[in-house]
Amino acid sequence: QLGKLLQERIDLFNERATAAGLLTPRYDAGFFVAVFTTNEQVSAAAMRELGVYVTPIPGAVRAAICSTPASEIPRLIEALEVGVAAAG
Numbered sequence: 471q472l473g474k475l476l477q478e479r480i481d482l483f484n485e486r487a488t489a490a491g492l493l494t495p496r497y498d499a500g501f502f503v504a505v506f507t508t509n510e511q512v513s514a515a516a517m518r519e520l521g522v523y524v525t526p527i528p529g530a531v532r533a534a535i536c537s538t539p540a541s542e543i544p545r546l547i548e549a550l551e552v553g554v555a556a557a558g
Contacts, residue, residue, distance in 0.1 A: 476501075476536060480497065480499070482543045483546070484497060486547040490550070492551065493505065493506040495530075501535065502532050502536070503533050504527065504531065505550050505554065506529055507530060507554050508557045510526035510529065510531050510557075512558075513526070513531050513550075516553045516555075517531070517552065522553075524550075
């Protein structure tokens with residue numbers, strides 16, 4: 471039931487990211503999520519300080535939702551909020 475497990479994470483991420491006002495590309499499948507930021511390096515550094523590791527990509531940071539338990543999605547969203555805010 472890997473598909474069901476991943477879908478649960480996707481749904482929770484989309485719900486929480488929208489509620490937090492995070493800007494994301496349309497996302498409904500896959501192993502990674504992205505959140506837009508004005509400075510991906512600053513965002514990634516701020517998140518590392520919280521113990522959350524993402525990959526900076528041009529204009530965004532990318533997180534592996536496939537390895538993030540559903541119970542940790544709220545923590546991921548909080549860290550993404552901090553990272554995006556740090557970038558300005």
